[in-house]
Amino acid sequence: MYFRTEDLAVGYHKKALIHDINIAIEKGKILTLIGPNGSGKSTILKTVIKQLPKIRGKIYIDGVDLDEMTNHQLAQQVAVVLTDRIRTELMTCGEVVATGRYPYTNRLGKLTRRDHEIVQESLRRVHGEELEDQDFSAISDGQRQRIMLARAICQQPQMIILDEPTAFLDIRHKIELLDILREMAQEKGITVIMSLHEIDLATKISDYVCCVKGEVISKCGPPDEIFDDQTINSLYEVSHGSYNMLMGSVELTKPEGSPKVFVVAGDGSGIPCYRALQKKEIPFATGLLYENDVDYQVAKELSDRVVSTPAFAPVEEERLRQGESLIREASLVIDAGAWEERGNAYNRQLLRVAREADIPVIRDYPAWLKDGQHSIEAAAKAAERR
Numbered sequence: 346m347y348f349r350t351e352d353l354a355v356g357y358h359k360k361a362l363i364h365d366i367n368i369a370i371e372k373g374k375i376l377t378l379i380g381p382n383g384s385g386k387s388t389i390l391k392t393v394i395k396q397l398p399k400i401r402g403k404i405y406i407d408g409v410d411l412d413e414m415t416n417h418q419l420a421q422q423v424a425v426v427l428t429d430r431i432r433t434e435l436m437t438c439g440e441v442v443a444t445g446r447y448p449y450t451n452r453l454g455k456l457t458r459r460d461h462e463i464v465q466e467s468l469r470r471v472h473g474e475e476l477e478d479q480d481f482s483a484i485s486d487g488q489r490q491r492i493m494l495a496r497a498i499c500q501q502p503q504m505i506i507l508d509e510p511t512a513f514l515d516i517r518h519k520i521e522l523l524d525i526l527r528e529m530a531q532e533k534g535i536t537v538i539m540s541l542h543e544i545d546l547a548t549k550i551s552d553y554v555c556c557v558k559g560e561v562i563s564k565c566g567p568p569d570e571i572f573d574d575q576t577i578n579s580l581y582e583v584s585h586g587s588y589n590m591l592m593g594s595v596e597l598t599k600p601e602g603s604p605k606v607f608v609v610a611g612d613g614s615g616i617p618c619y620r621a622l623q624k625k626e627i628p629f630a631t632g633l634l635y636e637n638d639v640d641y642q643v644a645k646e647l648s649d650r651v652v653s654t655p656a657f658a659p660v661e662e663e664r665l666r667q668g669e670s671l672i673r674e675a676s677l678v679i680d681a682g683a684w685e686e687r688g689n690a691y692n693r694q695l696l697r698v699a700r701e702a703d704i705p706v707i708r709d710y711p712a713w714l715k716d717g718q719h720s721i722e723a724a725a726k727a728a729e730r731r
């Protein structure tokens with residue numbers, strides 16, 4: 346194991362905030378700490394880089410006890426990306442990146458030609474060349490984050506520690522940053538330990554994820570093994586809204602009340618409609634959805650009345666009856682995917698029931714919406730007044 350902790354306890358003023366931390370990762374792997382605000386992710390990371398004294402336990406890097414390492418030795422092994430760490434008044438971005446070379450320079454801190462080349466390469470790596478001569482204190486948070494990553498790359502470390510490195514980045518730069526980390530891990534065997542708030546990204550990039558909550562690390566392991574919707578929702582105590590692991594999506598709170606709208610959906614056609622109804626707080630029922638349909642994933646987060654059926658199995662009569670009865674209770678039916686014209690016999694049957702019961706139907710919702718004349722809220726209100 347390249348990095349290992351043994352019964353580590355971290356905290357402040359000699360009081361343990363989190364104890365019994367036993368983490369171990371091999372060289373070239375990525376470990377991500379996730380957990381709610383204030384759970385102690387930064388405290389763990391700061392302890393690992395000796396910015397905070399540990400309360401008890403051991404930390405080993407490449408077999409060496411951290412207590413036995415000088416700060417200089419640590420700096421040759423480990424690069425750190427914590428935005429609040431270095432004092433940078435009157436430094437250009439290029440100079441900040443160059444400080445990454447200090448563990449290798451002589452006492453006067455003089456950089457060699459090779460050092461300068463490494464600085465340039467590092468800036469290029471984060472697409473930060475144009476920032477080189479700019480004042481570090483006068484760039485954006487996202488740009489600062491990239492410069493700090495360049496500084497870490499410049500340090501040519503064995504391990505890199507990052508605290509919420511994606512916090513201020515736009516989506517393009519988030520992807521780029523995570524790609525850089527993946528590449529460093531994969532190609533150069535650099536070990537990465539970081540904290541992230543984006544669970545979807547954490548599951549995609551990490552070899553191991555540790556959930557930090559309460560006084561211990563509640564779960565730790567490969568993301569596929571430890572995560573399900575329930576784990577995430579309880580880790581973050583999400584009681585309003587939900588997180589869907591499979592989709593990597595956050596859904597806002599489900600509209601309350603008995604549904605007056607029924608959405609005939611499938612094949613992903615329902616999602617834009619469900620979200621539009623959610624935004625207007627209009628409770629809805631929907632069906633008939635196969636449980637492997639993307640619509641099902643969002644529908645179950647936003648509605649308690651989802652008529653679904655297992656995929657690759659005949660549809661039970663009872664499910665169809667359930668759908669028919671919900672549709673009869675609705676004052677408005679939305680055909681989210683032009684099902685009237687497309688092949689699905691079950692959905693056509695549901696629409697037939699709506700017509701026979703004389704319930705207004707919005708046909709082909711995407712085309713209806715494109716028209717620009719309509720609002721789902723007005724349609725639902727008008728239907729209810731009938």
Ligand SMILES: Nc1ncnc2c1ncn2[C@@H]1O[C@H](COP(=O)(O)OP(=O)(O)OP(=O)(O)O)[C@@H](O)[C@H]1O
Nearest residue numbers: 357358362380381382383384385386387388389540
């Ligand atoms: N210097 C300090 N002295 C005492 N307690 C502190 C100090 N810094 C942080 N804490 C407390 O330690 C706890 C953990 O904080 P930490 O910053 O490690 O959380 P975090 O998981 O990184 O949170 P976030 O996701 O919001 O960044 C919090 O309750 C915080 O108030």
